[in-house]
Amino acid sequence: MTDMPVLRRDADGVRILTVDRPDKLNALDRQTLAALDAAFAAAAEDAAVRAIVLTGSGTKAFVAGADIAEMNALTAIEGREFSLLGQRLMRRIERMPKPVLAMVNGYALGGGLELAMACHLRIAADSARLGQPEVNLGLVPGFGGTQRLLRLAGRAAALELCLLGTPVDATRAQQLGLVNRVVPAADLEAETMKLAAQLAASAPLALRGVLDAVVVGGECGLEEGLQFETAQFALLFASEDMREGTSAFVEKRKPLFRNR
Ligand code: CAA
Numbered sequence: 469m470t471d472m473p474v475l476r477r478d479a480d481g482v483r484i485l486t487v488d489r490p491d492k493l494n495a496l497d498r499q500t501l502a503a504l505d506a507a508f509a510a511a512a513e514d515a516a517v518r519a520i521v522l523t524g525s526g527t528k529a530f531v532a533g534a535d536i537a538e539m540n541a542l543t544a545i546e547g548r549e550f551s552l553l554g555q556r557l558m559r560r561i562e563r564m565p566k567p568v569l570a571m572v573n574g575y576a577l578g579g580g581l582e583l584a585m586a587c588h589l590r591i592a593a594d595s596a597r598l599g600q601p602e603v604n605l606g607l608v609p610g611f612g613g614t615q616r617l618l619r620l621a622g623r624a625a626a627l628e629l630c631l632l633g634t635p636v637d638a639t640r641a642q643q644l645g646l647v648n649r650v651v652p653a654a655d656l657e658a659e660t661m662k663l664a665a666q667l668a669a670s671a672p673l674a675l676r677g678v679l680d681a682v683v684v685g686g687e688c689g690l691e692e693g694l695q696f697e698t699a700q701f702a703l704l705f706a707s708e709d710m711r712e713g714t715s716a717f718v719e720k721r722k723p724l725f726r727n728r
Pocket of ligand 1: 491492493495496532533534535536537554575577578579580582601602605607608609610611613
């Protein structure tokens with residue numbers, strides 16, 4: 469499978485993945501979903517990659533959804549496979565062992581918002597619009613949107629966005645807890661890369677512990693989640709980076725984390 473619809477660039481421990489179908493507003497067809505899956509699998513394996521930024525080509529869209537023209541021709545059985553393909557990708561992203569930032573540079577609709585919600589942090593341009601417009605196509609979200617929106621923003625927001633199908637602007641999305649930061653469009657890349665650089669310089673094993681504890685622990689009941697957190701906490705006492713981080717504090721110097 470070619471990875472052509474996804475561009476890849478590395479900068480100081482940060483891998484930037486760009487969905488590159490600007491003439492289709494970066495819509496997710498099966499080929500693009502497969503390419504993204506391969507790109508995230510490779511980034512997970514590569515120890516030089518400490519953080520990942522995901523974005524879309526051009527200035528208009530992050531991702532304007534699943535490819536509607538492709539979906540139009542699918543049978544119910546194929547529609548099920550399409551949903552599962554998308555859901556597997558979203559779950560892979562959500563379970564990445566290193567932080568993934570969505571740089572939302574424009575429309576994040578349908579599968580595009582689902583993609584952004586699977587990332588760990590979302591930085592949006594003030595010009596971005598986010599929504600789950602599937603009902604307007606006679607559909608429901610199929611890449612995990614009903615579930616992640618519910619968990620991120622609560623039932624009221626999930627029902628509002630999915631029932632009305634009307635996108636919201638970035639400021640309203642932030643009020644709903646859907647995005648972490650809203651920045652002027654001209655500053656989006658610089659602001660996102662600043663956060664990515666901070667994460668890339670941080671202690672990778674601790675970041676992984678946070679991701680495991682919040683993502684997996686958060687899917688358990690409180691008692692199991694707390695036990696899971698303790699297990700992550702205890703495990704880090706075996707790491708050189710924990711000794712380095714605590715020693716650096718005591719010695720009043722900057723820590724140098726080595727992913728060990
Ligand atoms: N799938 C396929 N093609 C898409 C697309 C999509 N989701 N979104 C945009 N495009 C294509 C358009 O068809 C158009 O292609 P042509 O030039 O070949 O006609 C090109 O991208 C540019 O789009 P527009 O001309 O429509 O641009 P616009 O500025 O007038 O409108 C928009 C922008 C409001 C985002 C509009 O494109 C739009 O509404 N797109 C669809 C959004 C949507 O419904 N997304 C949800 C998809 S369903 C889904 O994602 C299911 C799921 O959960 C898995």
